[in-house]
Amino acid sequence: MVQVTLEVGPLRAFLDGRWAGIREEVRAQIRASELLRPTTGLSVEDYRARVLEQTRMISETRSARLFFPREYGGESDMGGALAAFETIALVDLSLLVKIGVQYGLFGGVIRRLGTERHHQRYLRAAMTMELPGCFAMTETGHGSDVQSIRTTATYDPSREAFVIHTPDDDARKDYIGNVARDGRMAAVFAQLITGGEGRGVHVFLVPIRDERGRPCPGVRIEDCGLKGGLNGVDNGRLWFDQVRAPRDALLDRFGTVARDGAYSSPIANETRRFFTMLGTLVSGRVSVAGAGLSASKLAMTIAVRYGLTRRQFRAAGSGQEVIILDYLQHQRRLLPALAMTYALHFAQEALVESLHRAADGDSADESEQRQLETLAAGLKAVSTWHTTQTIQTCREACGGAGYLSVNRLTELKADTDVFTTFEGDNTVLLQLVAKGLLTNFRDEFGSMDTVGMVRYVADQVVGAVLERTAARSLAQWIADLMPGSEEEANLLDRRYHLYLVAWREKHVLEAAARRLQKLMANGGDPFTAFNVVQDHLLLAARAHVDRVVLEHFTAAIDRCAEPVTKALLDQVCDLFVLSLLERERAWFLEHGQLSAARAKAIITNVNRLCRELRPHARLLVDAFGIPEELLPPLVREAEAARVGR
Structure with a gap:
């Protein structure tokens, strides 16, 4: 138990980490600028105009340069860019999404899929x-299944141009940020066709507005209208009617078309x-996970500080x-x-x-x-689900005051709701994690559809899962970790x-x-087999993320050099993992890893840790x-009233 007086400085410095200077630089900009303040009650048009003005302001700062290569005026600092974006997210998530579309998606796809001439x-x-710019991937008929999008880009060798076309309304580009009002060029995902043969999905840079803001010939633009949140972002729809784009519009790092x-x-x-x-576009998922965590931190700060005054x-x-x-309670x-945050x-x-x-390693280890892709998918899913649950909890913890728009919690709830489905639907992302866990042979899986993947699992991979996958590689490590029998293990032992x-x-x-193997051995249809086991695979993915998160928390504590801060973080980690075990205690009981007495002891220890950490709650959120x-009036006015008593 932490018993000494704590100061927020060391803990904040530890949380800010490697990019502390960039985080503090953005905080200073926020403090200095009235433009970077939360607002309520604006019309949709005024809100969009304000967010565009904020985005242009950010474009003049280091935060924009961090994402881009040095040879084009940037600083080539991906980690610094993400730290800046996470801090900007505290201002307004519409602003975060707007700059994420401009720099992370539009700029990012040019950087990662284009070649030198595009750069x-x-x-x-x-x-x-x-x-x-815009990032035009999603279609009305296809969101998660990007490989099946139906916009076409047919190469015409006589004109040395691609003909971009939307065959029907189901193939229109939908929900695209920056389209409805501000975007002038779109990075369009389309099925490439050359010589009458489909070559799969590629990306093309297509102008959608001229310099006066008018739609380009053959381009139809429609506003998606009022959304459940993020109304400072101008989401829209795009149709292309035989729009010609020059041959160099193709971002051709991974596939090129010759003149003929x-x-x-x-x-x-x-x-x-x-x-x-x-x-190559994994940074989008990392950004969304970080923005969701920023929203969780803001909500926790509001609720904890209100809870200390009410x-x-x-x-x-x-x-x-x-x-x-x-x-x-x-x-x-x-x-x-807060511990999970x-x-x-x-x-x-x-x-x-x-x-x-x-980020800068074109020949990075495969x-x-x-x-990285697996961890990004898993953390994006778990972090944004946590954000959704946490903001709702914080809203309820603030009662009626938390329901006022000016106090930011309802805004946070509305703006982050879509985080669970954009940049990858969370359930689909966890399936990607499970796919990565099933085998080390991702190359074989990557070249198969679901049916082929399941057949491969049934024929070859089950043995590999038991011998070579993450599960098998854990076996000796697990044996080394177990500090004796369950009765001998200390409930607060990190190894346990x-x-x-x-x-x-x-x-x-x-x-x-094993379930996949059994279903296929009994003559099951591959697609049906995968569908039957889907719940099990999702559980495996979530269990993997839980383990990885605990490992990273433990590693962070181990490298903390300040003893008092380290002791506090150790308690927070205890609360995190015991809360996780409490949440999953039925599973551990069913599988013989917890006795009834130990399951009850977990509840007792969660209560104890809550009481012990309560005196440090303000410090934990201030960090x-x-x-x-x-911070909203909910916090400032309540604290002022308390001081005045």
């Missing part, structure tokens, strides 16, 4: 907002080429009403969620470090790239925590593989470093 022509203009229409690619397999292209009901023999955070509402922060930090290492979550991951993954200028 020279467009990157600086994208960075400075001279060329507002001959197609060539360094990756022969079409499906593998497609997934390689998408893999009083209700008098205790017997007391003349004062009780501070609501002194009630155990209020602690249980907020503090386990901390855990996800350190997992996100590790993910950003991995992305930063890979295995490391796959691990790691053992339990690793054992769960291994057990669930092996069981899922997030959210500028006071961004």
